[in-house]
Amino acid sequence: MRLGAAAGRHRAGSPRRLLAPYRGDASRVTEPPLLSVEDLEVRYRVTSGWFGGADVHAVNGVSFSVAEGETIGIVGESGCGKTTLGQAILGLTDISAGAIKLRGTERDRARRTQLQIIFQDPQSSLDPRLPVWRLITEPLHIRGGYTRKQLIERATELAVSVGLRPEHVDRYPHEFSGGQRQRIAIARALAVEPALLVLDEPTSALDVSVQAQIVNLLLSLQAERRLSYVLISHDVSLVRHVADRVAVMYLGQIVEEGPTLDVLDAPRHPYTRTLLEAVPSFDRPLNSIAPRAGELPSNRTLPTGCFFRERCPSVTTGCELPQVLVPADGLRTVRCHLVTRTGDTTLPRSAPGPVFSSPNDAIA
Ligand SMILES: Nc1ncnc2c1ncn2[C@@H]1O[C@H](COP(=O)(O)OP(=O)(O)O)[C@@H](O)[C@H]1O
Ligand code: SF4
Ligand SMILES: [Mg+2]
Numbered sequence: 001m002r003l004g005a006a007a008g009r010h011r012a013g014s015p016r017r018l019l020a021p022y023r024g025d026a027s028r029v030t031e032p033p034l035l036s037v038e039d040l041e042v043r044y045r046v047t048s049g050w051f052g053g054a055d056v057h058a059v060n061g062v063s064f065s066v067a068e069g070e071t072i073g074i075v076g077e078s079g080c081g082k083t084t085l086g087q088a089i090l091g092l093t094d095i096s097a098g099a100i101k102l103r104g105t106e107r108d109r110a111r112r113t114q115l116q117i118i119f120q121d122p123q124s125s126l127d128p129r130l131p132v133w134r135l136i137t138e139p140l141h142i143r144g145g146y147t148r149k150q151l152i153e154r155a156t157e158l159a160v161s162v163g164l165r166p167e168h169v170d171r172y173p174h175e176f177s178g179g180q181r182q183r184i185a186i187a188r189a190l191a192v193e194p195a196l197l198v199l200d201e202p203t204s205a206l207d208v209s210v211q212a213q214i215v216n217l218l219l220s221l222q223a224e225r226r227l228s229y230v231l232i233s234h235d236v237s238l239v240r241h242v243a244d245r246v247a248v249m250y251l252g253q254i255v256e257e258g259p260t261l262d263v264l265d266a267p268r269h270p271y272t273r274t275l276l277e278a279v280p281s282f283d284r285p286l287n288s289i290a291p292r293a294g295e296l297p298s299n300r301t302l303p304t305g306c307f308f309r310e311r312c313p314s315v316t317t318g319c320e321l322p323q324v325l326v327p328a329d330g331l332r333t334v335r336c337h338l339v340t341r342t343g344d345t346t347l348p349r350s351a352p353g354p355v356f357s358s359p360n361d362a363i364a
Contacts, residue, residue, distance in 0.1 A: 032104030033065035034228050035089070035115075035196055040098035042081070042088050042252075054300045058084040060252035060307075061098070063325075066196065069222065071229040073243030073260065075236070077275070079296050081252040082232045086198040089230065090117050102195070113139065116189035120201035122181035126173040132159065132184055133169035139192045158187040163217060179210030186217065196228040203238065215242065236279050240264055245331075248272045251299060251307040254325060258332030268328050268339045271308045306336070314338055 042059040058081045066072050074082050087093040091112050102111050119125045133155035155169045162183040203211040247257040256269040267273045305320040318337050328334040
């Protein structure tokens with residue numbers, strides 16, 4: 001992905017450093033982080049079908065925090081629980097255990113407007129019957145207390161701030177391109193002046209030519225408004241450019257988390273390595289990617305011990321025990337006893353067996 005002006009301010013090949021959000025020294029942090037997710041669990045109760053009555057364990061003990069102005073990237077295979085995590089943060093999905101806190105206080109209904117979400121497909125999140133000014137100001141309309149004139153003025157300001165023209169506010173969603181519709185969705189999210197946006201695959205449904213424009217818009221809005229982002233994406237190059245830190249999810253758990261370049265350039269957890277090896281790149285063309293050799297285990301009954309055990313190329317004694325995230329090096333945490341115990345010297349660089357069925361479903 002080519003990034004434009006905003007990205008041009010970053011060091012080449014490194015995450016952006018427009019802000020100085022994450023100082024990496026927890027001992028100096030005196031205020032609670034903007035967002036803390038603590039031991040979060042989400043189970044879906046399924047009442048029909050073959051597995052009727054069995055819970056889907058979508059998120060299984062996730063903890064992380066996001067500082068003001070910081071971006072954390074969430075990556076992992078399709079079905080590992082990324083969207084559920086994002087929706088749980090917003091309160092769109094009930095949580096089964098754990099806590100979600102905003103500046104140290106459990107988020108309640110009143111505080112939820114500080115959190116907004118941008119979905120992959122802007123088409124589905126915009127009511128085709130409403131003009132753009134009404135769509136953008138929907139959250140204010142619900143809040144009440146604004147005149148029509150005030151709403152139109154506010155919508156116009158927001159539309160301009162996301163790169164639309166003032167006259168666009170009188171039009172309807174079908175009159176816009178995918179990129180413009182995503183701008184409308186972003187403007188709507190900004191209407192309530194949130195502190196954090198969950199971006200769930202925000203560019204995946206867009207033409208390649210407009211993806212970079214939306215990324216640059218998100219970066220400049222972040223710089224202007226000191227927004228925090230939870231970026232869910234299968235696009236490693238996007239995560240590399242945008243995220244300060246990255247968390248890798250497997251079967252509803254974080255298996256590795258740390259500064260973006262550390263994790264993406266020198267992954268420590270065997271799953272992160274496998275995942276990154278399945279991602280196409282210029283120096284690793286599509287035909288060199290290994291074909292299928294295993295699938296994400298069922299999340300109806302969670303595995304015992306390490307969740308990655310059945311697929312792990314490094315499995316050994318001790319892997320039958322539950323694994324916890326522990327500090328590995330620098331600011332990184334890893335959920336694998338081998339990495340921390342041996343200093344990573346015994347892990348093979350590549351998985352000996354192929355894992356993903358195709359590069360396209362490697363991560364999503
Ligand atoms: N509403 C739902 N009801 C039951 N199961 C669900 C629901 N939404 C998601 N799931 C299941 O939860 C797991 C995680 O899904 P999801 O959060 O969408 O993962 P991802 O975004 O990483 O692809 C998957 O097994 C998925 O089938
Ligand atoms: S704990 Fe064992 S099975 Fe799990 S990732 Fe580490 S080596 Fe592999
Ligand atoms: Mg998803």
